[in-house]
Amino acid sequence: MTSPEPLLIDVRSPGEYAGGYLDGAVNLPLDQLQAGIARVAPDLGQPIVLYCASGGRSGMGCMLLQQMGYRQVSNGGGIGMLAMSSQRPVRRL
Numbered sequence: 001m002t003s004p005e006p007l008l009i010d011v012r013s014p015g016e017y018a019g020g021y022l023d024g025a026v027n028l029p030l031d032q033l034q035a036g037i038a039r040v041a042p043d044l045g046q047p048i049v050l051y052c053a054s055g056g057r058s059g060m061g062c063m064l065l066q067q068m069g070y071r072q073v074s075n076g077g078g079i080g081m082l083a084m085s086s087q088r089p090v091r092r093l
Contacts (some may be wrong), residue, residue, distance in 0.1 A: 006047035007040065008076070008088075009033075011061045016053065018093040022083055030057045033064060044069045051076035 008025040010017050017027040028036050030052070041048055048070060050058035055077035065073045076082040083090050 004047060006049045006072075006074075009040070009048060009050050009061070010079070011050050011052050011057045012079075020079065020090045020092050022051070022079060022086070022088045023091050024088065025051075030061050033061050034068070037065065037068070037070075041070070045071055047072040047074075049074050049076040049082075051079055051082045054078045 008022055010021050010025045010027045011030040011033060012027070013029055014027060017025075021027065026040050028040060048065065050061045050065075050073065052058040052061075055075060058075045058077065062073045062075045076086075079090070082088075
């Protein structure tokens, strides 16, 4: 059995997201993460990768989600490094 594809969540602002985001990512800014996470990831076991511009906000988001009971959360770091390591294209709105 293969593990499910992780859900990519961009925790940057909508303006930053519009300027470039990873293909397939959902924009859920850090200040809205707690209120909006159940809408995009209702399963606490869903693999989730958070990213931002440099890794700071995504790190805070990871801690928040872990405190909320999410079990498979990882910090993807900044969009540039994650785009290279995941080989996902960067899209623009």
